[in-house]
Amino acid sequence: MPGYLKRTLFAFTAILSFASFILILVSMSTQKWVTGKILCKTGAELVNATDPELVKFMGEIYYGLFGGGKVRQCGLGSRRSRFTIFPHLVKKLNTALHVVIILFLCVAFSFALVSFGFCILNIIKVPYRAIKGPAGIALWNVLAGGFAALAVTSFVAAVKLHNLTERIANFRENVFHFVILDEQYECSFWLCVASSAVHGVNLLLIPISTIHFPALKTKTEEANVTAEDIMY
Structure with a gap:
């Protein structure tokens, strides 16, 4: 491939x-990884609420890696509250898994910066074989x-296998118990997925940069030298 x-x-991959x-930083700093609807089961059972009356006991919840908020309705109107994962709520979750997710994302955006640096080095042709060439960029x-993919997979496992949303919804709820009616992944989660996909595109x-195209050679005309040319 021509230089x-x-x-x-390399500039495009950079x-x-x-x-x-940037995608990983934005996803970590926002608190809309998961949103869901929660039902105050205790309140509904106390008044034997039927289907039309259950709306008065339905609230909402959203959270990310470091905090979130919820709207709880237990028949006495809606009450909004916010919470932080650290330092108290994390003790109610799978602490090791949650910390591992954050560490994976920190490592991912560090390697993304290293990959960016390697692309720049290859653009300006730094003469060091250890860091020059497509192999180094591919590695990072x-x-x-x-x-990034491990972080996404671990978060999905925490939500689906460890009932993350339900644990968060019932944090510091001594009287009422909440059940999850619906939960869905939001933009912050998908930004993290997009970050992993970007490296897949890279x-x-x-490998395209390693393709060697045949050089185009112009055909030179053979010069016919005659005796008259030599004389003059």
Whole structure:
């Protein structure tokens, strides 16, 4: 591949790597990973609420990696509250798993920055074989995308297998018990998924830079030298 095309390709992969870094930071800083509807089961059972009356006992919840909020309705109107995961709520969750998710994301955006740096180094042609070439960029993209994917998978496992939403909804609820009616992943979660996908795109683009196209050679006309040319 010609040098200018290779530099253009590395510039594009650098932009994608930096975009992945931004996506992870935004997803970690926002608190809309999961939203759901919660039902105050205790309150509904106390008054034997029927289907039309259950609306008065339905609230909402949202949360991310570091905090969230909920609207609880137990027949006496809605009450809003906010909470933080650290330092108290994390003790009610699967602490190791939650901390591992955050660590995976921290490692992922660190490797995304390293991948960005390697792309820049290859654009300006730094003469060090250890850090020059597509193999180095591919390595860091594999690590960054892999850790982001592990974080996403671990979070899904926490939500589905460890009843994360229900544990958060019932945090510091001594009288009422809440059950989850519906839960869905929101934009912050999908930003993290997109970050992992970006590195997958980079892994598809990087091998293109190793393709060697045949050089185009112009055919030179053979000069016919005659005796008259030699004389003059």
